[in-house]
Amino acid sequence: MAKVIPCFLCSQELTQRKDKHAKPYFVCDPCGVQIFIRGRQGIKNLDQLLATLREHDFPFREHAAALYEIQAVLTEIRGIKEEMNKLDSLLEIFTDDAHKKRARKLLNKRIESLLRRLQQIADDKA
Numbered sequence: 001m002a003k004v005i006p007c008f009l010c011s012q013e014l015t016q017r018k019d020k021h022a023k024p025y026f027v028c029d030p031c032g033v034q035i036f037i038r039g040r041q042g043i044k045n046l047d048q049l050l051a052t053l054r055e056h057d058f059p060f061r062e063h064a065a066a067l068y069e070i071q072a073v074l075t076e077i078r079g080i081k082e083e084m085n086k087l088d089s090l091l092e093i094f095t096d097d098a099h100k101k102r103a104r105k106l107l108n109k110r111i112e113s114l115l116r117r118l119q120q121i122a123d124d125k126a
Contacts, residue, residue: 003050007031010071011064016050070121073114080107080114 003016007028014026014035024046026035037046084107087100 005046005049005053006064007033009033011067066121066124070118073118073121077111077114080111083107 003024004013005016005026006012007014007026007030009031010028012028012030014028016024016026019025019036024037024043027033037043084104087103
C-alpha cells in the first residue's frame, strides 16, 4: 500500500518517496512544497502518522473535501476583493459613479453569499 499524507497547504495526497539515503520525503507539485524527514525520531513519527491515517482513511477524505471547498470559497473572496480594488483604478470602464457603486454593491453581495457558504460548511462539519 502506498504511503500517503495530505499536503498541509492544499490537502492533495502526497506519496512518499525515498532519497538516495533511503530517507522519506514528499513533494506537492501544485504547491511546490517539499517535506524532508531526516532524523530517526521524525521517521518514527512519520510511520505512526501513516499508520493512523490508514486506520482513519474515510474521515480524512471527508475532511479533505471540506478543506477543498473552504479553499475554493476563500480564493473566490480574494478574487472579488481584488476586483473591488480595481474598480477605483478603472475609471474608463465605469465613468458613472452610480455604475461603480452598483458594481461594488453586487460584489459585496457575492462576498456575503460566500461567507454564508463558509458558515454552512462550518456548521455541517461541527
